[in-house]
Amino acid sequence: VEAELMRAQRLESLSLLAAGLSHDLRNILQPLLIMPDLLKARSDDPQLHHLADIIAECGRRGHEMAESMLSFVRGSRKPSEHICIAHLFEAVELLLRSNLPNKVSLHLDVADDGLGVDANYTELQQVLLNLALNGIQAMPNGGRLTLRASADAGGQGEEWLRISVTDEGTGMDAETLSHLFNPFFTTKANGTGLGLISCKRIVEGANGSIHVDSTPGVGTRFDLLLPMREVPAEGEAVDAPIAAGTGQ
Ligand code: ADP
16 A cells, blocks of 8 residues: 555656646747747848748647646646537537548548537547547558447446547557557657556546457547536426436
8 A cells, every 4th residue: 555655656746747847948048939930030041041931840749749748747737528429529529520531531421410428628639639630640541431329238237438439540569569659669759658548548537448359451440438417408407417326
């Protein structure tokens, strides 16, 4: 128990340190996002433009890394709300379609309008976007990306919400799969390796779990299982309490 406690305390101080660091880093990098453009506006020298672009790109990456680190350590501390999955999927579809590569086709399917869950909306949206973008990036030659939500009967009368994100991309070998949820593990030149660990944190913070099934050369499916919280049909009282769990 004592070892557990020490581990928890160490994690807590690490989180605080990382939060402070990424916050400061974000502020320090701010000028790198703006000044390269100001420099370029003052000169026609192509060499200078090229160098300024490199600086801007480094600034952008550093800024993005600080952002992901910050949201990673803040983890699942955001307030939970009743989320209607049909609405969430609409928003996710809009964002994904705005920047979808030509060769990728997007398919979203919500099995039932009553599907819902208690979680932080922005965070859950971030999880779906992370998984979807990973799927898109895994399909450089195109393919189908499918997001599907359905009800899943668990044991002991429990009901779960299952959200799956399936791609027809490169898939992953056993070695990659074994490191998948390690912070900073990435195989991408521009990756942060914080996407999946953040997804895991958020989903577990909402009392759910995340699973992966992948075959090299065929594709990958990520499954989220979350406690079901049915959404009342239009017109019904929104705040009607729903019986908790199974009998104890
Ligand atoms: P990042 O996307 O920044 O690399 P992630 O934590 O989201 O960080 O992903 C870690 C690694 O897992 C990726 O670099 C990639 O190798 C692998 N990966 C994640 N999703 C997929 C996918 N859908 N298909 C193939 N590989 C994936």
